[in-house]
Amino acid sequence: MINSPTLIGRVSKVVFLGLCLIVTVFPLYWIVVTSLKEPGAIYSLPLDYWPKQLSLDNYIGLFTKSDFGQYMLNSLVVALVASSVATLISLLSAYVLARFQFSGRGAVLGAFLITQMIPGFIALGPLYLMMTDFGLVDSKTGLILIYIAICIPFCTIMLRGFFENVPDALEEAAMIDGCSRLSALFRVIVPVMLPGIAASFVFNFVNCWNELFLSVTLMNSDSNKTIPTALAGFISSFNIDWGSMSAAAVLTVVPTLVIFAFASKFIVQGLTAGSVKG
Amino acid sequence: MTLDVKQAAPPPSGRKAALSEPGRGSSSKRRFSGRTALTLLAFLAPAAVFVGIFTYYPMIAGSQMAFRNWNLNDLSDTSWVGFGNFQSLFDAPEFGTIVRNTVVWVVGSLVPQVVIGFAVALFLKRRFRMRGAYQAMIFFPWAVSGFLIGMLFRWMFNAEFGVVNDLLMKAGLIGSPIPWLSDPGFAMTAIIIANIWYGVTFFAIMILAALQSVSDEMYEAAALDGAGKVRTFFSITLPSISTTLALTILLRVIWIFNFPDIIFAMTGGGPADQTHIITTYMIKITQEGDYGKASALGLIVMVTLMLFAAFYLMAVRFRKADR
Numbered sequence: 001m002i003n004s005p006t007l008i009g010r011v012s013k014v015v016f017l018g019l020c021l022i023v024t025v026f027p028l029y030w031i032v033v034t035s036l037k038e039p040g041a042i043y044s045l046p047l048d049y050w051p052k053q054l055s056l057d058n059y060i061g062l063f064t065k066s067d068f069g070q071y072m073l074n075s076l077v078v079a080l081v082a083s084s085v086a087t088l089i090s091l092l093s094a095y096v097l098a099r100f101q102f103s104g105r106g107a108v109l110g111a112f113l114i115t116q117m118i119p120g121f122i123a124l125g126p127l128y129l130m131m132t133d134f135g136l137v138d139s140k141t142g143l144i145l146i147y148i149a150i151c152i153p154f155c156t157i158m159l160r161g162f163f164e165n166v167p168d169a170l171e172e173a174a175m176i177d178g179c180s181r182l183s184a185l186f187r188v189i190v191p192v193m194l195p196g197i198a199a200s201f202v203f204n205f206v207n208c209w210n211e212l213f214l215s216v217t218l219m220n221s222d223s224n225k226t227i228p229t230a231l232a233g234f235i236s237s238f239n240i241d242w243g244s245m246s247a248a249a250v251l252t253v254v255p256t257l258v259i260f261a262f263a264s265k266f267i268v269q270g271l272t273a274g275s276v277k278g
Numbered sequence: 279m280t281l282d283v284k285q286a287a288p289p290p291s292g293r294k295a296a297l298s299e300p301g302r303g304s305s306s307k308r309r310f311s312g313r314t315a316l317t318l319l320a321f322l323a324p325a326a327v328f329v330g331i332f333t334y335y336p337m338i339a340g341s342q343m344a345f346r347n348w349n350l351n352d353l354s355d356t357s358w359v360g361f362g363n364f365q366s367l368f369d370a371p372e373f374g375t376i377v378r379n380t381v382v383w384v385v386g387s388l389v390p391q392v393v394i395g396f397a398v399a400l401f402l403k404r405r406f407r408m409r410g411a412y413q414a415m416i417f418f419p420w421a422v423s424g425f426l427i428g429m430l431f432r433w434m435f436n437a438e439f440g441v442v443n444d445l446l447m448k449a450g451l452i453g454s455p456i457p458w459l460s461d462p463g464f465a466m467t468a469i470i471i472a473n474i475w476y477g478v479t480f481f482a483i484m485i486l487a488a489l490q491s492v493s494d495e496m497y498e499a500a501a502l503d504g505a506g507k508v509r510t511f512f513s514i515t516l517p518s519i520s521t522t523l524a525l526t527i528l529l530r531v532i533w534i535f536n537f538p539d540i541i542f543a544m545t546g547g548g549p550a551d552q553t554h555i556i557t558t559y560m561i562k563i564t565q566e567g568d569y570g571k572a573s574a575l576g577l578i579v580m581v582t583l584m585l586f587a588a589f590y591l592m593a594v595r596f597r598k599a600d601r
Binding site for chain 2: 013016017020021023024025027028030031034042043045046047089090092093095096097100102108111112114115123124125126127129130145146148149150152153156181182206209210211212213217228231232235240242245246249252253256257259260261264268
């Protein structure tokens, strides 16, 4: 691979990478195009690869015929609160796990890693019953609490990787100057680690924003439904309204796409640091 | 924006060694006072409480349900039934199909993901203009939820108005539209295509990070020895990243195993329960209210994946000892 690339090599590279890019981006393109077609034009042949007439009817219908605005707001509140709290809690646990050797450290890490291999819905039934006992079924608070618990393990593992890149002399100096451990952490280390913390937060946010099975199981009233639950409702009816569906899909994906574009560098860093190192 | 995976390579171990130095002696623990120990406990407590209550408790509570007659529709009798739930799972006529589908789903998604991801990583290894932008763009599938990916592909694979049939017909590859999602074989193919689309980036990024940690000297030495491209690949590239590759694949197997979202959205397990994998089937049983049977299936999944997890952790430890 150190030899200078031949013409064939270069052409095949461009063709291959180009093809991959087209295949990757095309579904997004197609859903945007579908959402901008007039409802009638979606179900007409031959297919238009670019709508003759752009229309916002699907988007307008989404907000006037369903409570999509409310769902978006619910998703935003749930994802924002859960991911903030989870990031804060994980920051503390990651700090301990990155900085100190103590007996039981391996067990804690192992317990966190195991949750990554066994997803939440395996305990869907018991969780539902537990939330019923707490009176937290169909409640945003209940969903937030569960999401926090789901986010913590991976967020801790990710943040631990970032902590290892910050020299511990930093907080030791602050503590010699009279800071408590907590204030040393927040005044000295957090500012240095901000990109990593932001990435972890974004990762949590996107996971909460996209989570489906728990919210479908727990949420049922329109005032509490999150976007994925609402979208799942779209398919339970026999005929899917692909116009509204595609408009809803675009509105759901765009926010995450924008945040990912800003934070992907750090997310990649965290993912590879967390799992390559183990 | 740039996406420099180079930074993702594990940091040089120099600082880490220095960190654990003070404690290295009689024991590998770092000494600290009782006050500090209390602080550490307080720092760990919130995480432990949340994960304990909302993850581990339901998991353990679910385990005992697996041995009971526990149906949400009729709670008059929740007696102990031993392995009855497991028995009725194994006896169900669709169980064989589901297990087979799960294997097809995992292997059929994983292999193309690894191969294509590897190729992308190899092509991305050498810097070129716009490489950062390219990486950011192929990152796109990650921002989309599994459910929405399922919906996107469900629409594209629509038999009548789907773009896949339209393109295939335009290219002259098929004469008449394929009923993608109403034929079991085609449906399985369609959901796997959707999953491949989603997972290639993960491998591309992980493999690229591993490739970039292989030193150039190795390649230079190989070139001096007159090794060709193919030889270099098999003698240097592949062995150097084999551990990362193995761990990434293990991790990914677990993820794909646990990834019902795409199937849930695209086919819902249909037509006629022919595209269910274990996890979508479990969701179906849960929604029907048979928590006993669902928990039994959950327990099977848990044990299977625990074995995977144990293998994973052992492999990590093995790799660390190897250094």
